[in-house]
Amino acid sequence: MKNFKKLLMLAKMGDPKAMRQIVDMYSRLIMKESVVDGVFDDDLRQVLYNTLLMCVRLFEF
């Protein structure tokens, strides 16, 4: 990833590859946050992925 600004702009415009790259960047964080009291919560994982997509849409720079 050479230029994050460009990547983010492409993701904002709906480019699936750019979006995928951003999702991959944060998937470890999402997987980590989806564990509650040592138990993996799949519903929470879905909610957090949606949050990430919203972040891409709403982040202003």
Added chain:
Amino acid sequence: MTEEKYTYQTEDESLHNLFAAYVVTAIRRQKARYLMKKSREQKMVVSLDEMLESNMVDPALITFFDEMDRLFDSEATLENIICNDMLLIGILKLSDRERRILNLRLVRKMKHEEIADLLGLNKNTVEKAYERLIKKLRAHMRGEKGEEF
């Protein structure tokens, strides 16, 4: 030239860091909100179970359950009909009259006019009451506060 490139990279890095902080904050807040909602729902289910176990249920409610059960075949019970605990809690919070209207409308498939005749009410009153109880149940299912039952 080299200096320009260096500045460009730093700006990009700072944007990346800003976005990362934004995502981390949003994800942690969303997680907290999710856990709070989940714990609230669990508490409501537990309180319903406790209520049923400790026989604190209003006799009018038991009559309502029996009435619903009788309308279906012997294998069906209210628990089978209403699988959603949240919905069941919502129905429990309705008034006797509202539960009766709901029952007549949805289970017996009666028209508003017929319900009005049976309960000795005005047709408009039944329509308004039905509309209001559906709104209450929807608000309850959405987990909204402030909807007085």
